[in-house]
Amino acid sequence: MRRIRGVVTIPTDAPTTTARVVVEVRDVSYADGTAPVLASVAMEGTPVRPEGRIPFVLDAPEVPAATALSLRCHVDIVDDGTVAIGDLLSTRSIPVPVTGDAGPLTVPVEVVT
Numbered sequence: 001m002r003r004i005r006g007v008v009t010i011p012t013d014a015p016t017t018t019a020r021v022v023v024e025v026r027d028v029s030y031a032d033g034t035a036p037v038l039a040s041v042a043m044e045g046t047p048v049r050p051e052g053r054i055p056f057v058l059d060a061p062e063v064p065a066a067t068a069l070s071l072r073c074h075v076d077i078v079d080d081g082t083v084a085i086g087d088l089l090s091t092r093s094i095p096v097p098v099t100g101d102a103g104p105l106t107v108p109v110e111v112v113t
Contacts, residue, residue, distance in 0.1 A: 001059045005103030010052040020076040021046045025060045028070045069096035
């Protein structure tokens with residue numbers, strides 16, 4: 001196992017609240033299906049505020065060199081366990097190295113509209 005460290009950056013138009021924050025390492029090697037989750041961390045009751053920063057650490061497996069990995073983050077503002085209007089979600093690819101510890105990685109999220 002290896003350690004992936006980083007920070008989720010909150011946009012200026014986010015609400016001030018607490019939420020469940022889930023950061024996942026996904027295998028994005030194939031474009032024709034849902035990317036499987038290889039590792040994740042869920043942080044309950046996390047303070048969220050405009051322009052805030054939420055640090056995270058998770059353990060991920062080593063994978064073959066041909067694998068493409070990316071981070072995904074969902075800040076569940078609505079608190080329903082699914083991506084909903086008002087939640088915060090990463091919308092960019094955040095590549096993760098396939099071997100060794102990684103970080104600090106920055107994961108920007110945006111308000112789902």
